[in-house]
Amino acid sequence: MVSPSRTVTIALLAVTVGLLTACQSEEAMTPHEARDQLVATIEETGTLLDVPGWERASAPTIQDCDGGNGVKYGYSYSSPPPDGDHVADANTVADHWKSLGMAVRIDASSDPVVYAEGGPVEGLSFGTGPGSYYIAGSSLCVPGNADDLVDEEYNG
Numbered sequence: 355m356v357s358p359s360r361t362v363t364i365a366l367l368a369v370t371v372g373l374l375t376a377c378q379s380e381e382a383m384t385p386h387e388a389r390d391q392l393v394a395t396i397e398e399t400g401t402l403l404d405v406p407g408w409e410r411a412s413a414p415t416i417q418d419c420d421g422g423n424g425v426k427y428g429y430s431y432s433s434p435p436p437d438g439d440h441v442a443d444a445n446t447v448a449d450h451w452k453s454l455g456m457a458v459r460i461d462a463s464s465d466p467v468v469y470a471e472g473g474p475v476e477g478l479s480f481g482t483g484p485g486s487y488y489i490a491g492s493s494l495c496v497p498g499n500a501d502d503l504v505d506e507e508y509n510g
Contacts, residue, residue, distance in 0.1 A: 384458075385498040389414050389427040392475050392493035396431050399480065399489055402442050402450055407433040411488070416503045418494035422495070425503060426476060430490035439484040444468050448481045 365405040383391075393414060400408045416427035419426050432495035436443075444466035448458045460466060478491035 356382060359368050359399055365387050365492045383494065384471040385416075385427070385496055388425075388493040388496045389429075392427050392429050392491060395474050396429055396478065397487045399450060399478075400433070402429055402446055403436075403487070404438065404489055405433050405436050405443070409433065409506055414493075416500050416507070417492070418500050420495045425498040426495045428491070428492040428499075429493075430488055432486045435483050435485065435487050440466055443487075444480065446480060449476065 358422040397408070408431055409430050414427040414429040417426050417428055418424075443461065444460055445464070447468045448460055448470075451458050451468070451470040451473070454473040456475075456478070457469040458468060458470045460468050465481065467482070468480040469477070470479070474494075476492040476494055478489065481488045
């Protein structure tokens, strides 16, 4: 029989290894991988809705992380709003983001807006109006230099 203190020690060790692995994988991600993960997550979310006309609002934008330690990308995707059930669409997005391990909340005080953070990105939002549907967010913060990435983007 395993003693209770040994069980606690084993459980703490397992949690510590899990946290270290998660931190290492995030730190090992390049800025380009973080950007691609953000774009893929946002565009995949758009495919879940029966909404034609999704378009990139602009190319992913390079940003310094809060505190200037590393870089992240911002990205947005939009479409004309459908005539369908906006609340149902908000719930579809919320359920999908929860399945990605994100903490999600819905503000349905007027046109529904879904907010999420964690999981494969830093944060996302999905809005249902007025005038357009949009999905926008920020990638994970990863090691890198925003000035170098801007130079690379514009100078090849």
